[in-house]
Amino acid sequence: TFEIRAHAVVNATGVWTDELDAQADAGHAPQVRPAKGVHIVVPWDKVRINCTVTVPIPGRARRATCTRWGNTVVLGTADEDYQGSPDDVHCTRQEMEFLLEGANTAFEGELTPDDVIGSIGGLRPLVGGKEGATLDMRRDHHITIGRTGMVTVTGGKLTTSRHMGELVIDKVMTVLGRSARSRTARLPLLGGAGYDAEAVAASGGLAAHLGERYGTEARFVGDLVQQDPTLAEPVVPGLPYTRAEVVYAARAEMARSVDDVLSRRTRARLFARDASAGAAQAVGELLGAELGFSQAQIERSVADYLSSVRHERSILLEGAAA
Template sequence: MSVPTTALSAARRAGELAELRDRDTPVDLVVIGGGITGAGIALDAASRGLETVLLEAHDLAFGTSRWSSKLAHGGLRYLATGNIGIARRSAVERGIMLERTAPHLVRPLAQVVPVFRDTPPLGAVLPGLGFLAGTVLSRLAGTRADRLPGARILSAGKVARYVPGVRRRGLEFGHLNWDCQLIDDARLVTAVARTAAGHGARVITRARVLEATGTRVTVRDEFGGGGGESSDDDEFTISARAVVSATGVWAGQTTPGVRVRPSRGTHLVVRAAALGDPVGALTVPVPGETNRFCFALPAEFGRLHVGLTDVDAPGPVPDVPEATEDEIDFLLDVVNRALETGLTREDVLGTFAGLRPLVDSGDGNTADLSREHAVLTSDNGLITITGGKLTEYRLMAEQAVDLVVGRTGVAAGPCRTADLPLIGAPGHPEVARPTPVSGGGRLPASLVARYGQEAAAVVSESLLDRPLEKVADGLDVTRAEFSYAVTHEGALTVGDILDRRSRIGLVHTDRAAAEPTAREALAASPGSATPPPDPLPL
């Protein structure tokens, strides 16, 4: 079996760790953090020719980058607050993903705001005006109407076609807007990291940075040689010309003096059938607010994600944030205002919560804090990047690498990432000639939706028999995908497979049903040791 250069595996990880332990010369750049920002920096740097190492204490997308609303949005909210800069940049970056770098992972999404007879006059008008401004911004950003249609008014009947579960009593019309949705945020992180690996970056998970300066990091191998127990022998030092911390809400732990004010965003997981299997996102204004909405967003596996909150989350930062009872009640209350049959606690299959890494300005509610990112340099030379939005990850990475190049003088080419297809996208060299499926069978649409032009290779490279068989009843994920997660996507544990390479783990009963296949995939991979438990299993 030929392994493409983008493949991440336990064997590759072990080999690269051994090289770094024995190395006595500095690499060009060490990136701390395997979320979307860290992965983006690794890709930008490696594609410019920098020798790059990415270190992540847990797994790719373990933190905030897997807990978003899965939107690649055009910054519409920021127009309303007067932050035209973020809105414009978000619209440009959304267009780059949609049309060039990740069209296999980013899809147009209809957003519908129903207007009822009892909707206040301002609430009936403002969404339409905002959507119109968003359309103008989209066109100015270069996104064509055939890729992302413009806003318009819907009749009551057409609102119900998009969201069959909408309340019909008093429904007068609706506002329609088109934004973009990710097939999955953690899958985007994995694609970016693998593309970086294809350009030579060393992407090493379960490698915790214990201490960092601008030219040196002390690392502990958390995998412990595969046995799940690390020791002092697993600690070593890497020298670098520059070190960038992209640790999000943990930035203050890595870089003393950096102030991050986490804000918790919570989502509920419900069956899509509860809202009549909507084909668009139901968007419901939060009472008493002019610029906040709750959404019911279509998701994989016949689910909807209902979100989201914006709650101050001071105190120690947990590895896995949890939704509170008040947040669950709040989300149900808001979305039920627009539903024919309201959701109850019994409809909630699961929840997930993430922490936004907001740069602390010292005042204001978290909902009012800027979503701007910040690039800071500490006295010891460590560069820290935090804040920002997922949609702007590529731009944030470009700015961070520009700073590295300017400070170190290391030879580097220009930034290429605005036109660099991610693995699975049209134009990426590893998918130019995909391997046919054995026997000429048809690939499942869901597999193609997740892997793009890599889909046939996922099946042909499977180490499990019956590759197109589902991992469990009712779950539209194949056994081949679990195998590929281990052999090509760097999954080292059951949690990596179920909670990040797929989102099966969001519903506990589904997780239990799929776990035997995940263990089978780990056991089948050559070079995989006995996997340690997740730090905080879901």
């Protein structure tokens, strides 16, 4: 553990906020009601849609949303109370089956579990009472200042996250006794200043792929390829991610494990779960070279990823308990 001194601390840890608030203040009353959602991914040639479609699921009030994403289709989601560990959330076999059933009924398809090339489960940190369905709960954000002065933000949505950030900074200024206000609303996102989406898409090939992922920051990834052309090679067969993106993830995006790279800095695990496992060793070696890992550290990071993919598969395909 490290001891870090700070004038202000912000707790923005999603469904873990209550756990952290309770560490700071034993009298903290829990406020988060975790609501689980899942998505699965199938090849586009099995569900040939070109836009987002919502479809009814037989016997359920909830509808499923089907969205084309490149040469895949993403099917989701669910919205259910969740009582398990927030550290181990996956799409279950039952959840996968109702999404497949919805898509098969709507599109007269024949999707089977073998068509599911990736899946993901997540928890929404909803704030509110325990009564009623999570689906009907408001997605409002909540910002509080605890007795120790820690600013906690929870609830909200990805689409409102910048506004939440703005309000949090203003709250921190209050804690610090300063009058300055957040400048977020006037700042472009990293890679967003001067970004021309149409020109980037029209450029095609690697330039378009990197531009769409990194905005104007893509030139730094491009520089890596210029210095070492082997970094232009794909890292996961069938997906557009390059080896340069692994190096960039280590240097500029704080990636510290194979899982960081394949699950979060890229979406390789979601779009090609099994192929991503096949790429784990190569990713481990690239990361290891960047971060000065020992051979044992590389092997541990690769083994952790492979074991986590096996665990995900067993819950999804064999119906094992999480």
